Amino acid sequence: MNYWKSNGAPAEKLLVGFATYGHTFLLASSNTAVGAPASGPGAAGPFTRQSGFWAYYEICNFLKLGATQVWDAPQEVPYAFHQETWVGYDNIKSFQAKIQWLKKSGFGGAMVWSLDLDDFSGTFCGQGKYPLINTIKSGLGTGASCTSRPDPLPPVTPTGGGGSTGSGFCAGKANGMYPDTTNKNNFYNCTQGNTYPMHCAAGLVFDESCKCCNWA
Template sequence: MFSIQAGWYSGRFSDAALTAERRERFARTAIELVRTYNFDGIDIDWEYPDGTIRESDPHNLVLLLSEIRRQLDDAERADDQRYELSMAASANPSVIDSQEVGAFSDDVDFLNVMNYDLHGTWDERTHFNAPLYPVPDAPNAKPTFTADHAMRYWASQPIAKEKLHFGLPFYGRTFENVQNEHPSDHGLFNSFDSASSVTYDDIQQNLKPQSDYEYHWHPDAKVPWLYSAAEDTFVSYDNIDSIANKVDFVKSNGFGGAMCWELSQDPSNTLIGTMHDRLH
């Protein structure tokens, strides 16, 4: 898929979708690239058309997807092959609420729900990057900021469940200078000074081998973490066990599939292999 992204609230997608002329040109030039490089379709990664840039963005998204689908249909007839249209989708309920899902559901083949970045440097306390389920006793508990809630919320929208794909992170987040208030916390739900992202490969190659990084598993959230008391560092990430749980969630709840962000963060194919094995 040829995926098009324009930066976090950059306004560029808002500009491109604003008029019929711009939408026609966007679709036409994108399809030219699809044909040139023999892609299977187009993926739209607009973060986010929720009305923040322009009030008309949610509706203009519908018009943009409709125009792309119309031109893809023409290209299918001309090229005698199938072209897909997909879109990255937010896990945030407030963004989902802004979308005219029923108006574009027939035009898209699937949505990739980005079930990650649910917690990070913007929080006051350490938490999990991509929890599957909520942690009831967490001091910064946000039950709506879980993968389970995001998928079920999307499933309540007027779109077929098989068009919903579960997004899995191949990266985690490190929280540094953690103020571990109690030894039994192992860094969890504690204040911190800074945070950054870290790939699964980096965690496996450089953090886990260090003896002071202790492995922990949360029975409620169904995700692991590492904690180093010596370095006051908390690391939230996904491993083969949490990936397996999430893929099983996809299967048991009738969703269409799973996606990941992103392949280069797992050069050993450990996580993508787990996804494949569990799905098949």
């Protein structure tokens, strides 16, 4: 991010990536610090099933096994190890640090990879549904600073209609996402009184708890 910014890219056009996953390794010695030698990727997670890669909710299960958690102060991120397995990842604390850096640097916002790798059910980490993504949401805010940018991207509309200016569903409502009570697959994006009908992908419904599309 700093490279692009220092080479002339407008900071407000750059989005900071936030990872809801971690990378795992098999330790090759008793050394457990950052940079310790490894013999290969860690075992595949029970759900993501990819060697060297765990979703955040799988990492939470690993921590429950009694893994030793360490905070890497220079990078402001955690890592953990148990027996021969080592994992580097992000958590709520590191997300909060990155959000503060993002805002201080004047970057345009955040992107996440990916929705389904966070604790979407809220049953693995004991931090509620989507703890990492909701940390971004609360850290960046949902008020005017995040929704008042000019020339918003055109919405995806389920019925072919466009946004309405100062009238319709969003007239008089605060900026934000609102459910369509007639169709769980649809929702409204209200921006400065303008109504933008939106829809979730097939098989998903709008979930008010996270203001996002979720499994039914």
